[in-house]
Amino acid sequence: MLDEAGFVIQSERMQSDWAAENLQVIRTLMERSALYRRALAPIMLTVGVIGSLAGFAAFYLESRSVPTFIVFWLVTGGVALGTSFLLVRRQSMREGEPFWSPPTRRVALALAPPLVVGFLLAVLVLVSSFAERGWPFEPKALPGLWMILYGCAICSAGFFMARGIRFLGLLFSLCGLLSISLGSLDLDFPTLLVANICMAATFGGLHVAYGVYLYFTEKKKIAA
Amino acid sequence: MNPETFLQLDRVIHEKGRLGIMSLLAASPDVAFTDLRDALGMTDGNLTTHIRTLQEAGYLSVAKSFQNNRPLTTCSLTAQGKKAFADYINLLEQIVQQNRGNK
Numbered sequence: 001m002l003d004e005a006g007f008v009i010q011s012e013r014m015q016s017d018w019a020a021e022n023l024q025v026i027r028t029l030m031e032r033s034a035l036y037r038r039a040l041a042p043i044m045l046t047v048g049v050i051g052s053l054a055g056f057a058a059f060y061l062e063s064r065s066v067p068t069f070i071v072f073w074l075v076t077g078g079v080a081l082g083t084s085f086l087l088v089r090r091q092s093m094r095e096g097e098p099f100w101s102p103p104t105r106r107v108a109l110a111l112a113p114p115l116v117v118g119f120l121l122a123v124l125v126l127v128s129s130f131a132e133r134g135w136p137f138e139p140k141a142l143p144g145l146w147m148i149l150y151g152c153a154i155c156s157a158g159f160f161m162a163r164g165i166r167f168l169g170l171l172f173s174l175c176g177l178l179s180i181s182l183g184s185l186d187l188d189f190p191t192l193l194v195a196n197i198c199m200a201a202t203f204g205g206l207h208v209a210y211g212v213y214l215y216f217t218e219k220k221k222i223a224a
Numbered sequence: 225m226n227p228e229t230f231l232q233l234d235r236v237i238h239e240k241g242r243l244g245i246m247s248l249l250a251a252s253p254d255v256a257f258t259d260l261r262d263a264l265g266m267t268d269g270n271l272t273t274h275i276r277t278l279q280e281a282g283y284l285s286v287a288k289s290f291q292n293n294r295p296l297t298t299c300s301l302t303a304q305g306k307k308a309f310a311d312y313i314n315l316l317e318q319i320v321q322q323n324r325g326n327k
């Protein structure tokens with residue numbers, strides 16, 4: 001009788017809905033545990049704008065020495081890192097989630113080694129410059145090395161983030177390789193000018209381009 | 225739909241709180257007690273009770289260590305727990321599939 005009244009069918013549907021909802025909750029929890037889920041578009045756009053502005057500033061200020069170039073871009077990197085930190089913190093506070101969550105920790109740990117190596121390479125060149133010794137390596141290779149290391153950092157962090165970001169890391173590393181290859185050709189360019197343009201194009205341009213791409217795709221993903 | 229499928233669901237995992245713990249642990253090698261508590265919004269006592277139940281079922285192992293001179297409790301799934309969780313997910317998927325087939 002209950003069967004005829006559709007009771008069983010109704011309860012089957014309820015069970016199925018419940019099962020589908022449970023699967024969705026499980027998926028969300030697993031992603032929360034494993035993947036870094038903060039919106040990256042605002043971070044990428046902000047870092048890109050900072051990189052581009054720094055590129056214009058370097059162009060107009062006409063930094064003429066290697067130490068000035070290094071300090072200028074290290075400060076820019078520090079500002080970009082600090083701003084990203086604040087943006088991530090604001091997002092996590094808005095969503096009522098802990099800032100230093102396991103995925104954030106994993107992303108930070110994956111980013112750290114290549115970024116620290118890039119920083120130490122810059123310090124090495126700076127120290128050699130102030131001690132008036134020979135360069136440990138050609139300083140014009142530094143922007144390329146920074147790009148390669150930054151690309152490696154993003155690729156490593158990409159294992160704990162949305163998959164697309166690893167492509168950005170690969171692009172950075174390829175740009176770094178290209179920059180080093182062009183540097184070895186001894187082209188007749190004012191080297192620091194080219195280096196500043198390379199830095200603005202990659203740390204500014206690539207970030208802005210990826211940020212714009214994410215701005216349109218991330219919203220769709222959330223809506224889906 | 226075969227009601228047997230529904231009855232096969234693991235009662236230990238099926239409870240909402242424990243399902244949350246299992247889901248978080250299934251995606252990470254290990255998770256700190258405090259991270260589990262914050263992610264699931266549970267009280268210390270509630271989480272401890274659920275962890276104990278999962279431990280008694282052999283699904284979860286607890287390791288105690290020190291980090292920066294402070295005690296650190298981490299939880300991870302055992303091989304048995306991973307299998308039980310995978311079976312649970314498979315059964316849920318079967319329930320959804322069966323109902324889609326009936327529509």
